[in-house]
Each structure stands twice: as structure tokens, then as C-alpha cells.
Amino acid sequence: MFRLSSSACAAIFVAALSATAACADPAIVYSVGGKFDGSFNESAFAGVKRYMEETGENVREFELERDAQSLQALRNFASRGNAPVIAIGFNQANALKQAAEAFPNSDFAIVDMVVDQPNVRSYVFKEHEGAYIGGLLAAMASESGTVGFVGGMDIPIIQRFLCGYKQGALSADPDIKVLFNMTGDTPAAFANPVRGGELATAQIKRGADVVLQAAGGTGLGVLQAAADAGVLGIGTDSNQNGLHKGKVLTSIRKRVDNAVFDSFNSAREGSFSPGIQVLGLAEGGMDWVLDENNRPLISDEMKTAADAAVAGISDGTIKVHDVISDGVCPY
Numbered sequence: 001m002f003r004l005s006s007s008a009c010a011a012i013f014v015a016a017l018s019a020t021a022a023c024a025d026p027a028i029v030y031s032v033g034g035k036f037d038g039s040f041n042e043s044a045f046a047g048v049k050r051y052m053e054e055t056g057e058n059v060r061e062f063e064l065e066r067d068a069q070s071l072q073a074l075r076n077f078a079s080r081g082n083a084p085v086i087a088i089g090f091n092q093a094n095a096l097k098q099a100a101e102a103f104p105n106s107d108f109a110i111v112d113m114v115v116d117q118p119n120v121r122s123y124v125f126k127e128h129e130g131a132y133i134g135g136l137l138a139a140m141a142s143e144s145g146t147v148g149f150v151g152g153m154d155i156p157i158i159q160r161f162l163c164g165y166k167q168g169a170l171s172a173d174p175d176i177k178v179l180f181n182m183t184g185d186t187p188a189a190f191a192n193p194v195r196g197g198e199l200a201t202a203q204i205k206r207g208a209d210v211v212l213q214a215a216g217g218t219g220l221g222v223l224q225a226a227a228d229a230g231v232l233g234i235g236t237d238s239n240q241n242g243l244h245k246g247k248v249l250t251s252i253r254k255r256v257d258n259a260v261f262d263s264f265n266s267a268r269e270g271s272f273s274p275g276i277q278v279l280g281l282a283e284g285g286m287d288w289v290l291d292e293n294n295r296p297l298i299s300d301e302m303k304t305a306a307d308a309a310v311a312g313i314s315d316g317t318i319k320v321h322d323v324i325s326d327g328v329c330p331y
């Protein structure tokens with residue numbers, strides 16, 4: 001049954017007689033890594049669920065098994081009039097660009113990458129801001145004076161995460177030592193928990209007693225290795241505090257859910273526009289998690305320091321270095 005669900009939708013229906021195109025369900029194409037990382041994907045899915053619960057609308061979903069399926073999946077949704085069609089993950093950027101060119105009258109969105117097309121809204125995150133909080137808390141929790149970082153694929157957004165982590169750690173302890181390793185140079189570097197565990201274990205042997213993972217599915221091996229060694233991990237993307245209760249210091253969330261919700265809801269309200277949306281701490285795009293799983297690990301002093309840093313970054317009094325716009329990491 002066809003149902004007009006919002007006034008914006010109805011207005012377009014009357015004006016353009018294109019109800020199917022304008023009012024069809026939004027659609028989402030999850031990335032390959034996302035399917036098994038229980039992290040990025042989970043956050044995207046949380047945004048879908050929230051949209052469906054709050055609006056009573058439907059969402060079409062497709063889970064990629066291979067990157068090569070992305071273009072076809074995006075085209076299929078666009079050709080059926082689904083809008084907007086959102087692609088999760090930087091590895092869908094080329095496919096999304098092609099689909100957006102092929103369907104210039106359809107609205108698209110992408111999370112974690114910029115696609116410069118007149119019908120695409122790109123959501124990117126200030127990873128460095130969240131990472132700063134992770135580094136600050138890591139340095140405050142560390143007893144050894146050494147903390148670790150395991151990145152996934154060696155790409156600018158992960159380098160940006162690393163630099164923010166270093167800056168935050170140094171802000172809490174100017175003598176802190178930060179060990180870091182990237183897992184690889186291909187997207188597979190986000191899906192190798194065994195290698196993640198090896199890299200974390202090597203850092204722990206060199207003295208790290210807190211290790212942050214910025215590595216998607218690879219990071220699950222990092223958190224496991226930290227828990228097994230009796231030291232602390234730090235999760236990313238979604239709330240991973242519960243994966244190893246009492247052994248995950250905090251999680252630096254990338255609010256993919258808020259990006260997905262915003263893209264769908266703005267379309268529903270008729271305010272969807274192309275361009276770049278940059279989401280940091282101040283915009284609710286990044287945050288750190290304090291819940292029942294990590295409460296005993298976060299002292300009042302640590303919480304006060306993290307809250308102050310969030311406030312300072314949000315109002316601009318603390319400037320976190322961004323390797324993408326500011327150049328080489330000075331730390």
C-alpha cells in the first residue's frame with residue numbers, strides 16, 4: 001500500500017507528480033568490512049533502526065559480500081526510486097560517484113568519504129578529536145608510561161586518528177611514549193583480527209599497558225590480546241566497552257548512526273542537501289563512552305579531564321591537529 005508519510009513528501013507529490021521517486025523508502029548499502037566487524041556496521045544499523053522506530057518508515061538494506069557489488073546495489077536502489085541511497089564506508093566512494101553520475105536526479109549520501117557530486121551529501125568525522133580523548137584517557141590510565149595504537153589500513157583518516165591520539169596522550173603526560181603500528185595497505189587490513197592481536201601483543205611486550213584499536217574487525221583481535229595480557233584496550237566506532245568487561249578503558253565512538261539518521265530524516269523533512277557534513281565532538285559526530293562496563297576504570301579525575309577536553313575542543317580553545325588539513329603530524 002502506498003502511503004504519504006510527511007508533508008514534505010506530499011508537497012513534492014502534488015508539485016511534481018513524482019511520488020514514487022520522491023517518496024520511496026531510503027536505502028542503505030553496508031560495506032564489506034562492516035558485515036563482520038560488528039562495529040562500523042553495527043553503528044550504521046543503529047541509525048537505520050532509530051529512523052524506523054521514530055518515523056514508522058521502512059528502509060531498504062543491502063549487505064555487500066564483495067566490493068564489486070557496490071555499484072550494482074547503488075544503481076538498483078536509485079533506479080527503483082529509493083532516496084536517499086546511502087553508502088557506508090570509504091571503499092564505496094568510486095561506485096557511489098558513478099551511481100550519482102548515472103542518476104543525477106537521485107539523492108545519495110556516503111559516510112566516511114567525500115564524493116564531490118551535486119547530488120551527494122558526504123558525511124565525514126573529525127576522528128582526530130575523538131582520538132585526542134582516547135589518548136588523554138590512555139595516558140592517565142597508564143602505569144607504565146607507554147601506550148599503544150594499532151591502526152587498520154594506512155590511510156589518511158587512520159593517520160589522523162593516530163596523530164590526535166598522540167596529542168591527547170601528550171596533553172596528559174608530556175613524557176608518555178606512544179607505540180604504533182598499521183596493519184596493512186589494503187582494505188583487508190580492517191579484517192585481520194589475528195594480525196591485530198599480534199601487533200598489540202608486540203606493543204604490550206614493549207611496555208604498553210593501554211592499546212587503542214583503530215582497525216575495524218582487526219581491532220577485535222587487539223582488544224582480545226589486551227584483555228588476555230591483563231592490560232587495557234580502547235575500542236572505536238561503536239561502544240565496545242562490553243566486549244571484555246573491565247578490560248576496555250573506553251570506546252571512541254564515530255556516530256555513523258547519527259549520520260545515517262540525519263541523511264534519511266533530512267530527506268523525509270525535505271531539507272536534504274548535497275555537500276560535506278563534518279561531524280566532530282561539538283556536532284555529536286564523535287564521543288567517548290562511560291557505562292557500567294568501564295565505570296570502575298575511569299576515576300573522577302579522568303572524567304573531569306576528559307569532559308574538560310571535550311568542552312575545550314568543542315569551543316575551539318583546544319585545537320587538535322588534523323593531518324588531512326593541517327599537514328604532517330607534529331607529535
Ligand SMILES: *[C@@H]1O[C@H](CO)[C@@H](O)[C@H](O)[C@H]1NC(C)=O
Pocket residue numbers: 030034035036037038039041042045061063
Ligand atoms: C552487522 O553486524 C552484526 C554483528 O556482526 C550482524 O549481526 C548484522 O547482521 C550485521 N548487519 C548488517 C546490516 O550488516
Ligand SMILES: *[C@@H]1O[C@H](CO)[C@@H](O)[C@H](O)[C@H]1NC(C)=O
Pocket residue numbers: 180181198199202
Ligand atoms: C611496529 O612498529 C615498530 C615501529 O615502527 C616496528 O619496529 C615494529 O617492528 C612493528 N611491529 C610489528 C610486529 O610489525
